[in-house]
Structures are given as structure tokens and as C-alpha cells.
Amino acid sequence: MTKHSVSVAGVVVDGQHRVLMIQRRDNGKWEPPGGILEIDETFEEGVRREVMEETGVLIEVTQLSGVYKNMERGIVALVFRCEPTGGTVQTTDESTAVEWMELDEALSKMDEAYAVRVSDAYQGVPAVRAHDGVHVLAR
Template sequence: MKPAPLPPKHSVSVAGIVVDPAGRVLTIQRADNGHWEPPGGVLERSETLEDGVRREILEETGVTVAVERLTGVYQNLTKGVVALVYRCRAIAGTPHPTPEARDVRWMNLDEVAAEMGPVFAVRVFDAFEASARSRTHDGIRLC
């Protein structure tokens, strides 16, 4: 008799949309692939969602943030990743490149639309909406 298949597993990631008083968003250019994205990464088992967002942003940008609210949940159907995205505000630190981010900069929304791929840009735009969104994608395009 064949054993039952294991249930599918997902990786949980967190990201922060850090917005300054001028409405610009803190972004990173990833060191591994050169893509522009909001800072974020895989949630560690021992941390809360909000602690994970704060850690990832600090590690990737040098900026300490206050987490304000959940703005969206995004499921990558191809890779089995679920990302929870939070709107944040900077409270300390100066943005600078890190081992994970070859560049860090504040972008306005027009720059986000021009520089980021659709599945990451939509996370930024959703952070400016009044309520949280739930979206699925294939890693490149929204479904």
C-alpha cells in the first residue's frame, strides 16, 4: 500500500512598506538578483509577524520602523510562499546598502511603477488603500 502524500507546505514571508511623510516608499535593490522590491524576507519560527517585519527591514536597510497595519496577503502559487505585508514608518536610522541590498532608496509611486515588477509594485500600491488586500500570483504576474 502506498503512503498518503504529505500535505503541501508553504513558506511564510513578511515585508514592510515604509512610507515617509512625503509619501515615498523605502525600497531595496536585491543583492542576489538586482530587482527592486520592498524590504522583507522569510519569517523565523521564533518571532511574531511584526518582529519579523522589523528585523527584515533593519537587516536590509539599516532603518528601525514602527509597524502600523497589515495591508495585504500575497500567495505565490509557483513557489508556495505566502507573504504578509505591513505598512510601516521609519523611527530611526539612515538607509544604506547591506549584504542583502546592493542599493537602498526612497521612491515615489511613479518610480515604484517603473522600477518594480508587478507582483511587488502592487504590494506598495495596496499599502495606500484603506483596507487589506489578498492576491495570488505566479511569481511574475497577478492571477
């Protein structure tokens, strides 16, 4: 029997409505920070840890913005809208670049499956979507 993997991600939006983005070290793609949820973590703890590990930024998790399933890889991602509370933007072992971006710029740099996570976080209502790792699948 195949099992799902659960990941969490944070769409961190600052007071100027910019979004915090990372360029991943492993594949060079731009995405909101996130990763696999540890067994002993709550969702919020996992988001705080992943954002800190990948960006150096401390956050407050404010709301669930969407649930996404990568149908190709069996990964369920819970994405949360967050606000920065401290820390210093820096690259890490997992990111080659970390930048605050205007929404349009951020969306233009990501594959559709990740761009929709960011745009959904600006909507205020949680979304539920499936994708193939790159493209959102029709409902």
C-alpha cells in the first residue's frame, strides 16, 4: 500500500503586500518556503520551522489558505498565510536566493502548481486543488 506524504508551506506577506519567496537549491525553482511536516509537529510548528530554516524569517501563522495534492507524487500540502515577526532574510542550505517580491513578479517566476498556492493565499478563502507537479488539474 502506498502512503501519502504531508508537507506544509507558508505564504508570508509583509505590510507592503509583498510575498517572501525562495529559489530552491535542489532544483532552482522559485516557491514559497515549505517542506515535509515532521511526525511530532503541529501544522503551525512545521510552517514556522520550514520558513525559518529556508529564509531566516520568523513568522506568525494567520490562516489556512489552501490544501493541494500532487497526484503524481502523492504529496498533500497544507499552505498557510503568514506574517513576518522578525529574523533576517538570508539564504540557507535549502535556498540559493530569498527575496520579498511583488505578487505579480512572484507569480511570473513559479510553475502554475505553486503560483496558485500564492495567489490563493491572497483570496481569504481556503482553496482545495489537485495538480501534477507543474499544472493545476481541472476539477
